[in-house]
Structures are given as structure tokens and as C-alpha cells.
Amino acid sequence: MPTQDQIREALRAVIDPELRKDIVELEMVRSIDVHPTGVVDVMVSLTTPGCPIRSHFQTGVANAVKALDGVTGVNVSFDVLSDEEKGNLQRKLGRGGPLPSGALAQVKNVICVGSGKGGVGKSSVTANLAAALTAEGKQVGVLDADVWGYSQPRMLGLGAQRPKVNEQRRIVPPEAGDGIKVMSIGFFIEEDAAVVWRGPMLHKALQQFLEDVDWGALDYLLVDLPPGTGDVSMTLAQLLPDARFLLVTTPQPVAQKVARRSAEMATKVRLEIAGVVENMSGFVAPDGERYALFGDGGGQLLADELGVPLLGKVPLTMPLREQADAGTPLVAADPDDPAAQAVRDVAKGLIALTPVALPVMQSEPEPAGLNVIPPRPVGMSLPMA
Numbered sequence: 300m301p302t303q304d305q306i307r308e309a310l311r312a313v314i315d316p317e318l319r320k321d322i323v324e325l326e327m328v329r330s331i332d333v334h335p336t337g338v339v340d341v342m343v344s345l346t347t348p349g350c351p352i353r354s355h356f357q358t359g360v361a362n363a364v365k366a367l368d369g370v371t372g373v374n375v376s377f378d379v380l381s382d383e384e385k386g387n388l389q390r391k392l393g394r395g396g397p398l399p400s401g402a403l404a405q406v407k408n409v410i411c412v413g414s415g416k417g418g419v420g421k422s423s424v425t426a427n428l429a430a431a432l433t434a435e436g437k438q439v440g441v442l443d444a445d446v447w448g449y450s451q452p453r454m455l456g457l458g459a460q461r462p463k464v465n466e467q468r469r470i471v472p473p474e475a476g477d478g479i480k481v482m483s484i485g486f487f488i489e490e491d492a493a494v495v496w497r498g499p500m501l502h503k504a505l506q507q508f509l510e511d512v513d514w515g516a517l518d519y520l521l522v523d524l525p526p527g528t529g530d531v532s533m534t535l536a537q538l539l540p541d542a543r544f545l546l547v548t549t550p551q552p553v554a555q556k557v558a559r560r561s562a563e564m565a566t567k568v569r570l571e572i573a574g575v576v577e578n579m580s581g582f583v584a585p586d587g588e589r590y591a592l593f594g595d596g597g598g599q600l601l602a603d604e605l606g607v608p609l610l611g612k613v614p615l616t617m618p619l620r621e622q623a624d625a626g627t628p629l630v631a632a633d634p635d636d637p638a639a640q641a642v643r644d645v646a647k648g649l650i651a652l653t654p655v656a657l658p659v660m661q662s663e664p665e666p667a668g669l670n671v672i673p674p675r676p677v678g679m680s681l682p683m684a
């Protein structure tokens with residue numbers, strides 16, 4: 300059976316990726332209890348209750364302790380450093396200013412919006428959902444991670460913007476509509492220029508969007524993923540372990556099958572699936588008549604298969620497309636349009652699903668052998684105004 304000291308020593312392997320020091324040195328290990336059965340309880344103190352890297356700590360601690368001889372199980376729980384402890388930590392780190400808790404430290408919920416295939420309206424749903432959440436009084440950011448088919452700047456009316464850098468050397472996201480903070484690769488390259496980068500370069504760009512952008516306090520950060528299950532989704536899953544996944548599909552059974560692959564990917568990388576949105580769910584003619592152009596029921600089928608809620612069925616309406624092209628989401632321009640109403644329902648459903656506060660959590664032991672902390676490559680430099 301390991302002693303407390305041996306466990307503490309093993310926990311030096313768990314690094315806070317933002318402060319770049321191990322959790323023992325940072326005095327974030329609140330308590331260690333070793334039970335005669337070989338079960339070890341570890342409590343870790345976070346700098347902020349909404350700490351986006353919480354599950355990294357959870358996995359890291361579980362793996363580090365489980366590797367010790369005689370350990371039969373690990374329970375990881377969390378609390379938050381007191382103001383005094385944070386002050387001590389600040390002094391220890393030799394910083395006068397506030398604790399650098401990461402660009403996402405004040406982001407309460409990260410929702411990745413994905414789809415199995417392109418063209419199902421994932422970007423339109425994202426832009427309108429951002430407007431709908433804003434209308435519900437939430438603070439919202441949109442990260443356009445659809446690096447090859449970025450469309451958020453256009454859909455949110457920010458086409459020609461160039462982000463600036465503030466005094467803290469953070470990128471300031473341009474704001475759309477009622478204060479929706481937006482970041483997109485589209486801000487950094489010439490219009491219609493093909494984005495040829497991939498692999499590590501992409502990873503760094505996304506990382507910079509997450510870590511070096513001054514997102515500030517947000518209730519929701521919506522991430523518009525590229526279609527499918529490629530590199531970007533995997534990278535983001537690694538960088539955003541606490542994100543949840545919102546799956547957009549169309550009513551056809553074919554689309555639903557493809558979307559399920561995305562869901563499987565999300566599950567594999569341990570992203571929780573929040574729900575399904577069925578888009579292009581019938582065409583509503585100007586006289587209000589509904590025609591099921593793409594069939595019916597695909598969204599519900601997918602939601603049932605995944606055991607998650609169908610959060611909305613967004614019909615095809617011309618104004619949704621027109622407003623996207625004009626740069627004002629339909630939800631903001633005409634909240635009573637049937638498609639806008641459906642997206643507003645999705646927003647309400649999402650809010651209802653979202654835990655409000657983060658109490659002290661008790662977690663199940665994690666399986667061993669997982670990647671604990673994502674690599675933190677040196678930041679790449681994006682051209683800025």
C-alpha cells in the first residue's frame with residue numbers, strides 16, 4: 300500500500316497546463332486518504348469552479364495514483380481554492396495581477412456543434428443558436444472551427460473584421476449582434492483564399508483560438524465544427540475535455556446514419572452528447588403549409604438511438620438562408636419565423652440541460668492509460684491588425 304508521501308510524489312506527474320507546474324508544487328492537492336482496501340481518495344483544489352481542464356486533472360490524478368502498487372481504486376473529488384489560497388499561489392508564482400486562469404476559465408459551457416456530413420445547416424444552426432441564447436440573456440461566444448468552410452463571420456455580419464490584440468497580448472474577438480464574441484480563421488485570411496494547412500499547424504491555430512483569445516466571461520461558447528470526424532474535431536476534443544456535443548442532422552435516414560458516426564467519435568473521445576437538432580425538417584411555404592421534402596423522423600431516430608433529447612426540428616424557410624447571407628441571424632431579425640422559433644426552443648432546451656453551478660464533485664475512478672494532459676505546443680502567430 301503506498302504512503303501519502305508516495306502518492307503525493309506520484310501526483311507530481313499531473314501538470315496544470317495553464318500554470319505549467321505540477322499540482323503538488325501548486326499546492327492544489329487538498330487531501331489524500333488511503334483506505335485499508337487499497338482505495339485512495341484524492342481531493343484537488345481548482346483555481347475556479349468552472350475550471351475547463353477539470354477532467355484532465357481527474358484523469359491525470361486517477362492514472363498517476365492507479366499506477367502505484369497496492370492501489371485498487373481512486374476517487375477524485377474537487378473543491379475550489381479559497382481567496383487566501385489563491386493569493387498565496389499568486390505570490391508563489393510571482394505575479395502581481397490576477398491568476399492567469401486561462402482564456403476559458405470564465406467560460407461556463409462549451410458546446411461543439413457537429414454534423415456527420417456537410418451542408419446540413421450546422422453553421423446556420425450555430426449562428427442562430429448564438430442569437431437565441433443571447434436573446435435569453437446569456438453571454439455567448441462563437442468559435443468557428445470549420446477551418447475549411449468557415450462561415451460565421453459572414454453569417455454574423457462580421458465579414459471584413461480584423462481582430463486586435465489587447466494590452467495583455469490577448470486576441471480580442473470581434474462582436475456581432477448583441478455582443479456575441481466571434482473568432483474565426485476567416486478573420487485572418489483573405490476572402491475566399493483556400494486554407495491549406497493541416498495537422499500540427501491546425502492544432503496550434505485552434506489552441507491559440509482557445510487560449511489566446513480574450514473570451515472573458517461567457518455562459519456558452521459554441522464551437523462550429525467542420526463536418527465529419529476529422530482532425531479538427533479530435534484536436535478540439537483533446538483541448539476541450541469538458542465540451543458537450545450538439546449534433547445537427549437532416550430528416551433523411553442516410554444523414555442520420557452519417558451523423559451517428561460523429562456521435563460515435565464524440566463518445567470515443569469522451570465528449571458528452573447534449574442532444575440532436577434536426578434541420579431542414581420540412582419546408583414551410585409562405586402560407587404556413589409544411590412539406591416534408593427530406594422525409595421525416597431522422598432526428599428523432601438518431602436522438603432515440605443515442606439516448607439524448609431531440610432539442611428541436613428546424614424547418615427549411617427562405618428567410619433563414621436570406622438572413623444568413625445578409626449577416627443577421629433569422630432569430631435576431633424575425634424571432635417569430637417558424638425556423639427562428641425552433642432554434643429558440645433548442646436554446647431553451649440547452650439552457651434547461653445545463654448545470655448551473657459546480658458543486659464539489661465526486662467522480663468515478665477513471666480507466667488507466669489515457670492521455671492526461673494535451674501537449675501544449677508553442678503558440679503560432681496569426682497575422683493581426
Ligand SMILES: Nc1ncnc2c1ncn2[C@@H]1O[C@H](COP(=O)(O)OP(=O)(O)OP(=O)(O)O)[C@@H](O)[C@H]1O
Nearest residue numbers: 417418419420421422423448526614615616619620
Ligand atoms: N433551415 C434552413 N432553411 C433554409 N436554408 C437553410 C436552412 N439551414 C441551412 N440553410 C442553408 O443551407 C446552406 C448550408 O447551410 P450551412 O452552411 O449552415 O450548412 P453546414 O452544415 O454548416 O455546411 P458546411 O458543412 O459546408 O459548413 C446555407 O446556404 C444555408 O443558408
